[in-house]
Amino acid sequence: MTKMKNPYLPEMATIQEIIQETHNIKTFRVTLNNEQSMKNFSFEPGQVGQLSVFGVGESTFVINSSPTRMDYLQFSVMAAGEVTQRLHTMQVGDEIGVRAPLGNWFPYEKMKGKDIVIVGGGIGMAPLRTLLLYMIDNRDDYGKITVIYGARTPQDLTYSYEFEEWRAAKDLNLVLTVDNEAPGWEHKVGLIPNVLLEESPSPDNTVAITCGPPIMIKFTLEALKKLGFEDENIYTTLEKRMKCGIGLCGRCNIGTSYVCVDGPVYSFAKLKTLPNEL
């Protein structure tokens, strides 16, 4: 009889820290209970994990800490469904299950030596944060980094406590924007695609990575095309309803591509080859 690793069996983990990011987003920092597992744990920027609340179920989140900082694994959770709502009630010291890493990752090797444009909207900043921290920690491998991050209101921006650290990195331009004027807001006001056009980063030797709500991605893509970016130099990371996370349960496919295994990271060049079913 084959003895193999059970891909459905979560590792037990403990919540070490909880950060209230916005009114409906919390960030959880967790460590695997088994010290050896935690020590040996490795992942790539952009990979996801399934978090379990036993009795409620599993849900998929990107590991938004960086592989260069392995004190904990970080997941940002927006309260929406059954699992996410229950996660929001959990406390430091509570145990959850983790199945990770799953899926593919940002081709950060291919991006070396290039200028980087990161365009994030709302909770869509989570996967981009991973990549950003990785690049900050390997700063010399990459050219100029432009980060355009927007949310509806200043209170909806996640990771605001880190903005100073991001800005302190060499040759990094962080552009923040919100939809409407707000008291005390000193940054941009306007929709992300418009701010992107205003900033007008050069497409030469540049890779753009974007994540956010579908409507934002749609118009960001149009803006990037207007700026002259080629499809193969634009990446995004997709969200789909997932259950197994290992390409078997059959619900997250776009044609032959299973978002949980072949994704969640796609170049627009790749997406164009798939059936139109996002």
Added chain:
Amino acid sequence: MAKYLKKDDLGSWLKELGETYKVIAPVEEGDAVVFRRLTDERTLRIDRQATQGPKGVLFPACEELVSFKYVKDPENPEKTKVEVKETVEAEPTLIFGARPCDARGFDVFDGAFTKCAVKDNYYMARREQAIVVSLACTKTETTCFCNWVGGSPDGTGGSDVLLTPVTGGYLVEAVTDKGEALMGGKLLSDADDARQAEAKKLLQEAKDSLREAPDFDCMPEQLYALFDNMDFWEKQSAKCISCGACTYLCPTCHCFNITDEQQGKEGSRIRSWDNCMSHMFTNEASGHNPRPTKAYRLKNRVGHKFCYFPDMHDGHIACVGCGRCIKSCPVALDIREVVTAAKECRLPEEETSDD
């Protein structure tokens, strides 16, 4: 060397095999024929296609993946810990009376669950301990179309042993090494040439009785081209009532759900059959659904069988032509018609080029 089993000895043979294996066979239950553990109280029914195939033997309608229990942390009674246990179960099992189409369904399962990056250990554990003894078809039904999708009334894919009904009994042939192990039974005698010739003749007649098979090599390309033609899919799916009969009775459909069920402090994480014809299957927490109507969902079902799966598995169509989705469909939606219509649908581009 082919063997022969007398019809009268079939019961004894199965009983003998029952000492080594859990024997699962098609039996009468109410007005249906379903695969159940063969017992003295149950009536074996192999004279017609079972209402439901044997898929559930290797891929149960519901199974526990892990069990969990909330307990007080002995070191800190204020704290609760979760004990989690995996529950992989398998025992030597013999599936008797699968039709070649049913057995071929396991080929598709093998592709989907074992020839992939991450393997399904629950299915694999059962598959390894299972032996499939199939029954060749000497009659074909109006809904049979195994020959359209690469099968045959005497196909051996997925089977370990193949029985062919002949006068007075069955011709018994081993297909795999696993099946060879069954050939030594004292109730089996060597089959003479006449019996082998009879089997050959009956099977040829069965093959001839099937409708001529269309060429489906073009299907992946055709279905990709039809992907955005929602008018086509809306018409094809108009009569579908979005139930799961087709998928649950399908020998190849393998989509599933994972849910937690808890009673008190204990519970199970279970895997249960799910189906792509259901709205909830792809509905996201945000309310967005990439397959919002039955037209999108039928497109996915047909697309998966005749396009995506073949693209991923060396052209192997994920349909075995058993016809259950047609005959058990509450509205008799005929997948043959849908696929044929897709094949024959003139694409807008072609029309333009003709102009």
Added chain:
Amino acid sequence: MLEQLKDTIKKALPELDFVIGWGMGFDALHATPLFMYEPEDVDKLVWGPLNVHNLATYLPALKGRKVGIVVKGCDSRSVAELLQENLINREDVVIFGAPCRGTVSLTKIRKVIGNTGLIEDVNYADGTLTVKAEGASHEMALKDIRADKCGYCRFPNAVLSDHFVGEKRAPQVEEDTFEDLAEFESQPFEERRDFWMKEMDRCIRCYACRNACPLCVCRDHCVAQSRDPHWLSQQDGVRDKFMFQIIHATHLAGRCTTCGECERACPVDIPVLLFKRKFTKAIKDTFDYDAGLDPEATPPLLAFKANEDNIKEKEW
């Protein structure tokens, strides 16, 4: 009569998105719903005892579109009930009715001929169905192989229609006496329990019973799969399967017209109509009400009456 029906539909078709009727399916015994978009589609229409489906099931999802529907008497009651509950708009639906002599039960035919997968030809004339299968010819009187519901049918003609074709037929019975239910209930509790344990065990949870039901209108938001509320588990046990049937039957109490689609649709032949018969009788006894006869009526469990005629709680 069929030709007259076709002509009537063809005349109305230009004003409609489509008309739903029946055509022949994969063999001569199995009809299938037919969506008629063009006049040539209407030529495929059939009428007779093989028209087993209740097409009213399609109507709620088509609300807002102008469609036509061909109905048997029992189907028309579902249309009336949908109108009662404002699940469809009267002005959107054109109803074509014709007299019905009863429809077959394919399960009963299978019991007679052994296998309904080997059909060569089927003919129906004067109350007799002749089925040719595997070289043999089987003659069956319709009354022996008709659906149970046809045995207690009181409405062989559409209870409401815009176009009625053919001569109205007399009902099978004047009164539904629920003998089938009485017979089942005459068994001791243990036998009834064992019966359902065995029958429900076979359920594959495909929910064909639910989706074929014209009045099961939660559709994509059914408690059977929902997690909020989480009333049913996905465990494969009789408990949850039985529970679903009870929820279904309870939701249909006073609304169900016993069209029998739930039972007919069941791919593994579980006699789930029996649950609804039980509730239908309870509603009849308590409220003296028949569902789906009057589009203006309010189903008793959707209404409040301070003093019920048959519930004398003040005298308890």
